[in-house]
Structure formats: C-alpha cells, structure tokens
Amino acid sequence: MRRKWTAVFLSVVLSVLAGSIISLQATAATSDQAEDQSSEQAMEQEMTEGGADVLAPDSDAGFTGRATIDSTVLVDEKDVKITASNLAYESYQTTIDLLIENNTSQDLSFTSGTMAFCCNTVNGYAISSMYVNEDVTAGMKKNAEVSIRNDELELLGIKDIAEIEMGFRVETEDNDDYLVTAPVKIQTSSAGSVDLTEDTYQKGLSDGSFEHISGGKVEAFQKGSFYSANGINLISAAIVKKDGTDAVLLELENTTDQVLSFHIGDFAINNLVISSPFWDSITLNPHGRAVMAENINNMADAKEYAAFGIGQPEAIAFHATISDSQNNDLTENGQVGISFGDSPAVNQDGAELYNQNGIRILYKGESDDSLYNYLLLIIFNDSSDTIYVSDETGSTSVNGFMVDENTYSRTIEPGQAGGMMYGISKSSLEENQITTADITTATFQLNIGSGSYYNYIDQPKLTVNVK
The missing domain is CATH 2.60.40.1150 (Immunoglobulin-like)
Structure with missing residues (x-):
C-alpha cells in the first residue's frame, strides 16, 4: 500500500x-506584546504597512546568520556530558559543534531530533533538519556536528538565531533508555534583539515572503x-x-x-x-x-x-x-x-455496487503502483450514523483465483463520502499468472459498521466488472 x-x-x-x-x-505567542522592537523589526513593519515590495531582490526577508554562541553545557549527569560550541554559517546550512563525552563503562547511543525524540528548536520553532545520531564507545569522547538547513529557517521567517533548544535520548546497546533529558536552551548573541513571541510563520504566509x-x-x-x-x-x-x-x-x-x-x-x-x-x-x-x-x-x-x-x-x-x-x-x-470556499459536490458517476441502509458504493475505475492494483470506490454515507468500512481479509478473488489484498479502512461521518483504494497484490496476481491486462472481474467482502467499528450492519460481497 x-x-x-x-x-x-x-x-x-x-x-x-x-x-x-x-x-x-x-514558542506560543503570549498576550503581552514586547514593548520594544529592534530598528530592523520596525523597518519591516513600516515596509509592510506602506505596501513596499517584500519580494524585491534587496529585501531582507532571508536568513542572515549573524549570531554567535558561548560554549554551553547541555548535559552533565550520569557520567555523560554534552557541550555545544560555535555557530558556523555556510550558504545552505548553519552548523553547531558538539562534544559528546561518554564517561561510563558501556557503549551508548545519542540521538536528538529523531522520530523517537524530536525537540530541537531555533527561536522556538522545531527544525526537522536538525538532528543527532551518534554512537560513543565507553570511556571515549566524540566530536559531532549538527546541521540546520538555512532554507528551512527562511520558510519559518527566521532571519537571525536568538535561541537554540536541544534535548537528548541516550540508550544502551540493548536499546534501553539510559538517560532522557529535557530540552536545554542556548542563548545566542542576538537573544536581546529578536521578538520570540512573533508568529513569523504566519507573517510569511501573509506578506508574500513564504511564496517567494x-x-x-x-x-x-x-x-x-x-x-x-x-x-x-x-x-x-x-x-x-x-x-x-x-x-x-x-x-x-x-x-x-x-x-x-x-x-x-x-x-x-x-x-x-x-x-x-x-x-x-x-x-x-x-x-x-x-x-x-x-x-x-x-x-x-x-x-x-x-x-x-x-x-x-x-x-x-x-x-x-x-x-x-x-x-x-x-x-x-x-x-x-x-x-476556504464553496465546496463542490462529490462526483456521483460510476457503477453502483451497493445501495442499502442509506449507504451507497460506486466503482470509479482502477489505478496502480509498483505493489498493488487498486479498485477505486466511493462510499456515500446518507445515513444518520457514523459508519466504519473495512475489508474482510482473505475474501478477495480475481478471475476466480484467490489473491491477497491490503486496504485502509474508512470512517465516514453522516453526509460525507469516502474514497477507498482497494489494493490487490501484484505479486499475488503473478503467482496466479494474471497480469493487469488480464483482470476481468474482482470479488471481495466489505464490513460496514454503524455507530462503532465492529457493530456490523452489513457485510456485503461485491463484484466489480473491470472489463
């Protein structure tokens, strides 16, 4: 799928x-507005209010990268120490130097900004390109570098770095947690000149710089x-x-x-x-x-x-x-x-496969990817209850041969419709020597629950005539 x-x-x-x-x-904007603005911020406000072209080539809407940092200890507990130092700027990225010290008697893995533990921010905005994944042998130190994509900062409306926040997950070789830290802030030399309560993301969407x-x-x-x-x-x-x-x-x-x-x-x-x-x-x-x-x-x-x-x-x-x-x-x-506007009605063309209990199912055609052929279905819920529609595992056949299926269920509110892509495994078709061009009929069962997922009101067996 x-x-x-x-x-x-x-x-x-x-x-x-x-x-x-x-x-x-x-950082969520507070109700209190900063009393003072830097001259740069005031100039930006005047340009916007005066109708100046913020997309002009000489616009200062981009990331400038002027700030510096002092050496900052981020973690120092349980014989683990992590120190951040030095901000370096290149045309496409900004980097932070880290020194990771493992003073324990076991090998450890250090991660930050990963899917399992993501809390790295710049000016309060989490940065998806900013992550750490390092293994450090027992009793050893390791230099690491954290990269931040400058274009990601620009899309967030960040022009200079005032604050960096990092947190870490430290694990043993058995993937057990050894240490999980709360995010620690690093204040830069620009900390006093940037208003961190401003929603720069929204500002960019409104003034055109996001599009630019x-x-x-x-x-x-x-x-x-x-x-x-x-x-x-x-x-x-x-x-x-x-x-x-x-x-x-x-x-x-x-x-x-x-x-x-x-x-x-x-x-x-x-x-x-x-x-x-x-x-x-x-x-x-x-x-x-x-x-x-x-x-x-x-x-x-x-x-x-x-x-x-x-x-x-x-x-x-x-x-x-x-x-x-x-x-x-x-x-x-x-x-x-x-x-956002007047929503068009859901298209109701197609071959009707089912029409009972205030629920209609139409066949709309086929699609495919490298793994599956898809039967495209639209399910209309004209009943007064939320419905839950899922496939019955092992119920699918093509041209009379049993094949494997894989389909996401759909939860459909009253008055809504649901588009279902009923997936038929291409490898399963090949095992039965059936090509996509050979498919003439497909039969399968859907389970329709009303009010709750397993409160089935019907389990229809449907047949699609593909050709």
Missing part, C-alpha cells in the same frame, strides 16, 4: 510537496480558532500549491506546561475522506507551535484524484485526538472542519 512519508524537511515539502508530516514548533522563498502559491490562508481541546489550539490553516500539487498546512499551539501529541485521521477534501483513520501525528513541546503539512498526493495520486473528482480543495475535515507523553488519550475523536 502507499505509505506516507514522515519527518520530511519543510523546505523539501514545499519544493516538491512530497511529504506528509513536518514538525515545526514555536518556497516557489509555491498560497491559494488560501485563514487564521482563527478552528479547534480547541486540552490546551491544544488549531490557529491557522493554509493551502499551498506548486507544480499542480496541493499541500494543506495546519498550525497548532500548545498552551500547557506538558508535552502533548496531536493525531489526525480520516482526512477529507471537499467532503470526500481519502486517508486512513490513523494518518498523522505531531508532538508539541510545552508552549510550542506545530505545523502539519499534509500532501494530498500522498493520500491519492493524480489519477485517483481525477477519478474521485476531488477538484481544487475548498474544504477540509478530519478527526482529531490528543494524547500525553505516556500515550494516554486525553480526548475523544473530535471532528474538525475548515472551509
């Missing part, structure tokens, strides 16, 4: 829009309170297009003193659900912000997008849950909806 890409650099996501999740955390740097076009951008639960607020949403591909950007803030995770699934475009129930998640540091970038082409490729008739994104919806650092759910599955 098609899988989402995770931990992709923001700059890469917006260059080719090929990622599904990026984590960008920023990314090469994409901001098709829609809204600020507001779209979701609020357990101290997590969804405060802005945007749609960015580049080279015919759309990405949805969701900005969240964590107003609490604890680490929280935000999970989304059943992502819908124009009232059509096209993602799995467990699609993406992101962790927010205390009083931090996070931006999730959802690439629609990771949910459905161009052919599927056209077959489903999705069109230009005008409305999005998804289910959201929040969990704590121990993976305990703090909220029920809540529905979030954001409208």
Whole structure:
C-alpha cells in the first residue's frame, strides 16, 4: 500500500510537496506584546504597512546568520556530558559543534531530533533538519556536528538565531533508555534583539515572503480558532500549491506546561475522506507551535484524484485526538472542519455496487503502483450514523483465483463520502499468472459498521466488472 512519508524537511515539502508530516514548533505567542522592537523589526513593519515590495531582490526577508554562541553545557549527569560550541554559517546550512563525552563503562547511543525524540528548536520553532545520531564507545569522547538547513529557517521567517533548544535520548546497546533529558536552551548573541513571541510563520504566509522563498502559491490562508481541546489550539490553516500539487498546512499551539501529541485521521477534501483513520501525528513541546503539512498526493495520486473528482480543495475535515507523553488519550475523536470556499459536490458517476441502509458504493475505475492494483470506490454515507468500512481479509478473488489484498479502512461521518483504494497484490496476481491486462472481474467482502467499528450492519460481497 502507499505509505506516507514522515519527518520530511519543510523546505523539501514545499519544493516538491512530497511529504506528509513536518514538525515545526514555536514558542506560543503570549498576550503581552514586547514593548520594544529592534530598528530592523520596525523597518519591516513600516515596509509592510506602506505596501513596499517584500519580494524585491534587496529585501531582507532571508536568513542572515549573524549570531554567535558561548560554549554551553547541555548535559552533565550520569557520567555523560554534552557541550555545544560555535555557530558556523555556510550558504545552505548553519552548523553547531558538539562534544559528546561518554564517561561510563558501556557503549551508548545519542540521538536528538529523531522520530523517537524530536525537540530541537531555533527561536522556538522545531527544525526537522536538525538532528543527532551518534554512537560513543565507553570511556571515549566524540566530536559531532549538527546541521540546520538555512532554507528551512527562511520558510519559518527566521532571519537571525536568538535561541537554540536541544534535548537528548541516550540508550544502551540493548536499546534501553539510559538517560532522557529535557530540552536545554542556548542563548545566542542576538537573544536581546529578536521578538520570540512573533508568529513569523504566519507573517510569511501573509506578506508574500513564504511564496517567494518556497516557489509555491498560497491559494488560501485563514487564521482563527478552528479547534480547541486540552490546551491544544488549531490557529491557522493554509493551502499551498506548486507544480499542480496541493499541500494543506495546519498550525497548532500548545498552551500547557506538558508535552502533548496531536493525531489526525480520516482526512477529507471537499467532503470526500481519502486517508486512513490513523494518518498523522505531531508532538508539541510545552508552549510550542506545530505545523502539519499534509500532501494530498500522498493520500491519492493524480489519477485517483481525477477519478474521485476531488477538484481544487475548498474544504477540509478530519478527526482529531490528543494524547500525553505516556500515550494516554486525553480526548475523544473530535471532528474538525475548515472551509476556504464553496465546496463542490462529490462526483456521483460510476457503477453502483451497493445501495442499502442509506449507504451507497460506486466503482470509479482502477489505478496502480509498483505493489498493488487498486479498485477505486466511493462510499456515500446518507445515513444518520457514523459508519466504519473495512475489508474482510482473505475474501478477495480475481478471475476466480484467490489473491491477497491490503486496504485502509474508512470512517465516514453522516453526509460525507469516502474514497477507498482497494489494493490487490501484484505479486499475488503473478503467482496466479494474471497480469493487469488480464483482470476481468474482482470479488471481495466489505464490513460496514454503524455507530462503532465492529457493530456490523452489513457485510456485503461485491463484484466489480473491470472489463
């Protein structure tokens, strides 16, 4: 099955829009505004208010890299010591020098900014290109270098580095935790001249500098309170297009003193659900912000997008849950909806396979990738209950031969439709000497639950006449 890409650099996501999740955390803006602004900030404000062209070649919208740091001890406990020193600037990256000392009697692994432990920030924004993964032998020291992509800083609106934050996970050779540290801040020489309460990400979306740097076009951008639960607020949403591909950007803030995770699934475009129930998640540091970038082409490729008739994104919806650092759910599955314009009706052309209990299933065509042939289905929920549609393992046959399948389930709210890509294994077809061109009929069973996942109201066996 098609899988989402995770931990992709923001700059890469917006260059080719090929990622599904990026984590960008920023210090949540407080209600108190800084009384003083640097002359540079005041000049920027005057230029914006006066209608100056912020995209001009001599604009100061880019990253400058002027700050320096003093040697700072980040970790010094349990015979482990990590020291940061020196900021160095190149045209495409900024680097931080680290000295890692393992004074224990066992070999240790040091990670930071990885999928398992990501809490590295610049000016409060988590930087996906900033990570550490080093093995240090017992009783030894190791010099390491942490790289930060400058274009990622620019997309976040960061012009100079005022503050860096790093945390570490230290593990034994048996992958047991030896030490997990809280993030430690490094103040730079520019700390007093940068307003860390400013949402520079939103500013870039509003003033055009985001488009200038990314090469994409901001098709829609809204600020507001779209979701609020357990101290997590969804405060802005945007749609960015580049080279015919759309990405949805969701900005969240964590107003609490604890680490929280935000999970989304059943992502819908124009009232059509096209993602799995467990699609993406992101962790927010205390009083931090996070931006999730959802690439629609990771949910459905161009052919599927056209077959489903999705069109230009005008409305999005998804289910959201929040969990704590121990993976305990703090909220029920809540529905979030954001409208950017008039959402077109879901296309209802296609061969009808099922029509009972207020539920209709249409066959829309085929698609494929290197591993699977897909039968494209749209499921309309015209009932009054949430429905849960999944495949029955081992129920699929092609041209009378049993074959393997792999399909994401769909959770569909009343009035919604769901696009399902029913995957048939190409290797299984080959074992039965069936090519894609040979497929004439496919038979499979779907399980339809109402109100809860396993409260089945029907388990229809469906047949698709492919040719």
